Amino acid sequence: MRSLILLGLVGFAAQLVDGSLGMAYGVTSTTLLLAIGTNAAAASATVHLAEIGTTLASGVAHWRFNNIDWKVVAKIGIPGAIGAFAGATFLSSLSTESGAPIMSLILLTLGLYILIRFTAFGLPKGQLGKPMRKRFLAPLGLFAGFVDATGGGGWGPVGTPAILASGRMEPRKVIGSIDASEFLVAIAASLGFLVGIGSENIDFAWVGVLLLGGVIAAPIAAWLVRHVPPRILGSAVGGLIILTNVRTLLRSDWIAASSSVQTVVYVVLALVWVGSVVYSVGEHRKTKAAETELTPAA
Incomplete structure (x- = not known):
């Protein structure tokens, strides 16, 4: 029961971050499942099945707040679904021993990207209002969908910063469109895992509590996207993902680091993490x- 309550809280927190930042539900949830010993394919399958419901709820909430560009959803979502199905079948073919560190390495890379991207650069601006072209969105969706399924998360960490970097859409529209299109990705990935590993390797109670926590958080997150500074949230989430997945890698057969080495690494990473958040707060x-200075007085 304690594990189910923890998973429900993780689902709530992950969706709160995902819905307000446009990323991190899958990465955060999968990281936790790996940390408690779930094999890579089952962890990603569990998260993606839960995401069918959370992304639907999130999409509806963002639609009600007018945070979605449906043309972008169509251009990136369909290629994303294709990439996700391919990624799910690929991950399903890996052994449990090799799958966990590989997934942690992918998640660590995504965490580093999130931390550096939001801490150092914040949200890019410029060219706002120009159309998003299919020749940019289709390959992006295909790649992001594949990474999402193989890494247990990645649709948002890949898609959201890439579209934000273009400067052609306001942040709330980017986040809403990415969240809405992820519904297609979640369905395709789930089908891929069901074909690859079958339903017997999936704990549907875990799926249910992750889903419940995410559905409760979805409307709150859609409202918060207008109020929470994404730069600060990105630094905080990126550091958490890095710290957790470094722990998995250090304990894996790939590295098998001693306890003293692990402690030193954790302390250094924690200091970098705290420093990044403090820097982001200052820059914000x-x-x-x-x-405020540029805004003319009324």
Whole structure:
């Protein structure tokens, strides 16, 4: 029962972050499942089955707040579904021993990207309002969908920053469109896992509590996307993902680090993490102060 309550809280927190930042539900949830010993394919399958419900709820919530560009959803979602199905069948063919560190390595890479991207650069601006082209969105969707299924998460970490970097859509539209299109990705990945590993390797009680926590958080997150500073949230989430997946890798047969080495690595990473969040808070305040100075008095 304690494990189910913890998973429900993780589902809630992960969706709260995902719905307000456009990423991290899958990465965060899968990281936890790996940390408690779930094999790689089953962990990703569990998360993606839960995401069918959470992404639907999130999409509806973002639609109600007018946070979605449906043309972008169609252009990126369909290729994303194709990539996700391919990624799910690929991961299903890996052994449990090799799958866990490989997935942790993917998640670690995504965590580093999130931390560096949001800490150092924040949210890009420029070219707002220009159309998003299919020749950019289709390959992006195909790649992001494959990474999402093989890494247990990655649709948001790959898709959201890439579209934000273009400067052609306002952040809330990017986040809403990515969340809505992830519904197609979640369905395709789930089908791929069911074909690859079957339903007997999936704990549907875990799916249910992750889903419940995510559905409760979805409307809150869609509202928060207008109020929570994405730069600060991105730094916080990126550091958490890095720390957790480094732990998995250090304990794996690939590295098998001693306890003293693990402790040193954890301390260094924790200091970097805290420093990144503090820096992001400072930069956010500078940006807000500069915007206030530029705003003419009423």
